[in-house]
Amino acid sequence: MTYCVAMRLDQGLVFLSDSRTNAGVDQVSTFRKMLVFERPGDRMMVMMTAGNLAISQAVRQIISERTNDDGTSVWNAANMFDAVRLVGDAVREVHQRDAQALSDAGIEFNVSILFGGQIKGERCRLFLVYAAGNFIEAHAEGPYFQIGESKYGKPILDRVVSPTIPLDQAAKCALISMDSTLRSNISVGLPLDLLVYEANSLRVSRFSTIDTKNQYFQMIHDTWGQRLKQIFDEIPDPQWEDRTDSQLNDNGRRHASAPVRAFAPAWLDTPKKIMPSVSPLQTLAEDPMSPQAR
Amino acid sequence: MTYCVAMRLDQGLVFLSDSRTNAGVDQVSTFRKMLVFERPGDRMMVMMTAGNLAISQAVRQIISERTNDDGTSVWNAANMFDAVRLVGDAVREVHQRDAQALSDAGIEFNVSILFGGQIKGERCRLFLVYAAGNFIEAHAEGPYFQIGESKYGKPILDRVVSPTIPLDQAAKCALISMDSTLRSNISVGLPLDLLVYEANSLRVSRFSTIDTKNQYFQMIHDTWGQRLKQIFDEIPDPQWEDRTDSQLNDNGRRHASAPVRAFAPAWLDTPKKIMPSVSPLQTLAEDPMSPQAR
Numbered sequence: 001m002t003y004c005v006a007m008r009l010d011q012g013l014v015f016l017s018d019s020r021t022n023a024g025v026d027q028v029s030t031f032r033k034m035l036v037f038e039r040p041g042d043r044m045m046v047m048m049t050a051g052n053l054a055i056s057q058a059v060r061q062i063i064s065e066r067t068n069d070d071g072t073s074v075w076n077a078a079n080m081f082d083a084v085r086l087v088g089d090a091v092r093e094v095h096q097r098d099a100q101a102l103s104d105a106g107i108e109f110n111v112s113i114l115f116g117g118q119i120k121g122e123r124c125r126l127f128l129v130y131a132a133g134n135f136i137e138a139h140a141e142g143p144y145f146q147i148g149e150s151k152y153g154k155p156i157l158d159r160v161v162s163p164t165i166p167l168d169q170a171a172k173c174a175l176i177s178m179d180s181t182l183r184s185n186i187s188v189g190l191p192l193d194l195l196v197y198e199a200n201s202l203r204v205s206r207f208s209t210i211d212t213k214n215q216y217f218q219m220i221h222d223t224w225g226q227r228l229k230q231i232f233d234e235i236p237d238p239q240w241e242d243r244t245d246s247q248l249n250d251n252g253r254r255h256a257s258a259p260v261r262a263f264a265p266a267w268l269d270t271p272k273k274i275m276p277s278v279s280p281l282q283t284l285a286e287d288p289m290s291p292q293a294r
Numbered sequence: 295m296t297y298c299v300a301m302r303l304d305q306g307l308v309f310l311s312d313s314r315t316n317a318g319v320d321q322v323s324t325f326r327k328m329l330v331f332e333r334p335g336d337r338m339m340v341m342m343t344a345g346n347l348a349i350s351q352a353v354r355q356i357i358s359e360r361t362n363d364d365g366t367s368v369w370n371a372a373n374m375f376d377a378v379r380l381v382g383d384a385v386r387e388v389h390q391r392d393a394q395a396l397s398d399a400g401i402e403f404n405v406s407i408l409f410g411g412q413i414k415g416e417r418c419r420l421f422l423v424y425a426a427g428n429f430i431e432a433h434a435e436g437p438y439f440q441i442g443e444s445k446y447g448k449p450i451l452d453r454v455v456s457p458t459i460p461l462d463q464a465a466k467c468a469l470i471s472m473d474s475t476l477r478s479n480i481s482v483g484l485p486l487d488l489l490v491y492e493a494n495s496l497r498v499s500r501f502s503t504i505d506t507k508n509q510y511f512q513m514i515h516d517t518w519g520q521r522l523k524q525i526f527d528e529i530p531d532p533q534w535e536d537r538t539d540s541q542l543n544d545n546g547r548r549h550a551s552a553p554v555r556a557f558a559p560a561w562l563d564t565p566k567k568i569m570p571s572v573s574p575l576q577t578l579a580e581d582p583m584s585p586q587a588r
Contacts, residue, residue, distance in 0.1 A: 232450070232454055237460075
């Protein structure tokens with residue numbers, strides 16, 4: 001799989017990608033998923049891909065090389081909207097050529113692309129392109145996009161990222177999000193490509209390929225894990241008291257808080273009480289959490 | 295969707311489930327996914343379900359009511375292995391009845407079940423039952439199982455859970471894992487059912503239904519978010535220095551650390567340098583991260 005994240009902030013853009021690719025767990029290799037289109041002073045654009053590697057490479061190739069009959073390409077598109085349309089067109093071209101053959105082989109046409117950057121005269125923009133070639137744009141309320149194995153690393157983004165945070169803080173957040181993903185999913189792997197773009201610079205501002213030797217990422221990896229464990233320990237354990245202002249009581253059966261129970265059948269030798277002969281449907285209706293009972 | 299997590303620890307078992315169910319975003323309701331089979335002094339078993347709600351309910355009903363022709367049921371199974379086999383059988387029975395009709399309607403036969411507990415004379419055991427009715431058991435190296443929307447809440451489990459942690463610490467960890475999931479995925483929702491089982495007690499040890507008014511969960515929710523933000527702030531931002539022992543340098547182009555670039559076509563008016571006329575395939579081969587170049 002893959003994990004890539006990109007953010008559009010007031011100060012600029014941040015892009016981070018891993019580099020693991022696999023066809024089954026016995027065929028794992030490295031492919032860098034970030035491709036930079038830079039014409040200093042005129043435009044700086046970044047494309048990151050997830051999904052089927054052959055589709056991704058075909059799209060990259062078309063975008064890098066292609067000039068349309070009318071002379072347009074990402075290298076001279078007037079704005080990011082025109083540029084991302086060309087990316088969508090490239091996805092559709094690959095679909096037209098490959099989708100039927102893939103389908104015949106039982107393989108889904110699966111690709112998703114993050115495409116962002118700045119063209120002179122315009123603001124920074126960031127897009128998520130779907131496998132159908134259509135796309136959406138990041139905005140102030142939704143300043144980041146993820147593709148690939150996105151779920152493990154989403155909680156920290158949701159807690160930290162807003163358009164106003166500084167670029168380096170955003171880069172740090174992206175790296176922590178990546179670290180959580182690496183920790184929990186073997187299909188995502190080092191090295192990472194991290195690119196930071198300062199708005200209106202119209203060239204790559206900062207870039208790093210991060211491998212196991214990178215001290216900063218190693219520090220994040222170690223520190224984040226330790227500190228997380230530490231704040232976990234600092235949060236008190238639940239107190240199972242019998243208090244009416246809390247549902248945490250010592251066995252739950254004295255209050256509204258009770259588990260849904262299956263009733264043992266009447267034929268069982270159940271001492272001290274007769275099991276009511278209700279059907280499970282009635283049992284569910286008597287559930288203290290159901291609207292009738294609350 | 296759903297999120298459920300269960301842990302098998304030296305001290306006992308912990309179960310946590312949410313209660314949101316939805317058929318599309320415009321049909322959201324509450325269904326408690328935890329069902330308790332308790333015969334105090336003899337057995338205490340918990341079943342939690344994720345996936346298609348109709349399948350889940352059918353399996354619950356069969357398990358709760360059914361006595362096989364040979365007189366066996368979960369209420370008198372000699373051990374947890376026999377009991378979980380009955381759960382698997384129930385899944386297969388529902389499959390036999392419903393799978394074709396579901397398939398005709400374009401719906402996948404989708405269910406997964408956590409089933410754990412203790413029967414007198416045996417240790418605590420925990421199983422994950424698949425839609426095919428087969429199952430795996432938790433063990434010392436893999437002491438927890440998740441079903442449903444599992445990815446958001448997995449990183450904290452991977453960092454904290456081991457068989458030796460106390461039950462209340464495990465319950466706290468499960469709640470934090472759930473909090474991260476609630477924060478990032480609208481298809482998981484309150485109230486929660488939390489059940490803690492002390493080994494060899496053969497009855498429900500502690501239980502709580504947790505809704506928005508629960509003070510402990512509210513404290514976890516607030517504190518965890520704040521403290522996470524705080525340790526995030528305490529980790530230093532990246533320093534983009536030009537040091538040979540770090541790949542974080544000010545633009546990456548002076549070192550091995552450089553982005554993969556698309557080459558602008560020769561026809562573009564590129565001042566100061568002539569673009570090499572290489573194909574993108576050659577470009578990839580020149581990638582400084584490739585084995586040839588490193």
